[in-house]
Amino acid sequence: MRETVQSYGIDFQVNDQNEFWGVPVGGSQPSNNYIGMTTATLLLDLRRMTGLKLGTFNISGVDIRGRPFSNQPLYVFNQVSGIEADDNLRLYELAYDQTFDHDRGDVRIGKLDLSRDFMGSDTAQTFLNASFSWPMLPDNNLYDQGPSSPLATPAVRVKYHPDDHWTVLASVGDDNPIGAGFINENDPWNQNQDPGGTRFHFGTGALMFLEAQYRTQAPVYAGTFKLGGYGDTGRFPDQATLEMRHKGNWALYAVADQVIAKLPGRETLSAFARGTGTAEADRNQIAYSVDAGLVLNAPFQRADDSLGLGFGVGAPSKILARSERRSHEIAQGNEYHLELTYQWQACPWLLVQPDIQGILSPSGGVVGDNGRRVKDEAIFGLHSSVDF
16 A cells, blocks of 8 residues: 555655653762653655645654653763653644756755754764764754754755765754743753744844765765754844843864774774864854764674764863852863764664763763762663664
């Protein structure tokens, strides 16, 4: 039946992810946690359906389960998992995609997750910590953690690749996917302010991305290198005086993915590195973040498996740290995270992934609700992903 409807340009995809996490050491207290996310996507190929030179339309929704645990009791800058979010059933993306110039370019318009196109590293997708998929800097500095899963924002994205080496991407969209205020002590992620994801907000400011990509054509040692940045026209609270607002924001970033070694059999070793930074220390919690890692592809000659070791650091604003010292509080320093993970492709539709993470100096030495400094954390997880 599915093959029949696909022949008419209709496809329906479902992915279900489940994770169990244990934190026996560190944080404000030991904890065990479950989180899950089911994503359903309907895709319509309008060209196949009508015979006209039209594009594709897709609509997707997510069902998020479990309770977020990275804010409390872990108190970390960034989520332990990329699927960690407030418990909601919500609209995800609603988009129309049209190619042009003999498929060298395409335009995508609708409610978009911009992390799909910008600031990403293909090699880093092996890891579970959210900072490897969406960097720590925009996650902490933009409204509602930025337009990244499970949030999408009204936007237009243009992609053009004039040849096999170069690709240029640009987008403009609303900078506030939820449409709520920047700070909400009762709901830090603000996702419960729009639990269904049906709000199309246009009132805070514009978020603009620009990125250039270069791909090498080496048959074995392939690589991709990206350079880009974003600008935001909205208003952001001062890191020392929250009542004060600053107009505008920006950041720059660079990403490198490279195959660095061809090993016996089917094994290859890939590396990635990404740096993000901003000079606007008065309006950003994170001044810069860096993440890097190594991934062994096809370990033990298993073609679809991967073994990864990753590292990351996030540095808070010096203005924020200075303000905390003046208030006789512990000044936040750098947060460091490590991750060792293995992706086991049990069968074509099932991925199982054991994972170990270590967080050193959570949020740079923050004090928890119990009045004591949050300890370094050892985190053990098991992730599963099923494609229907």
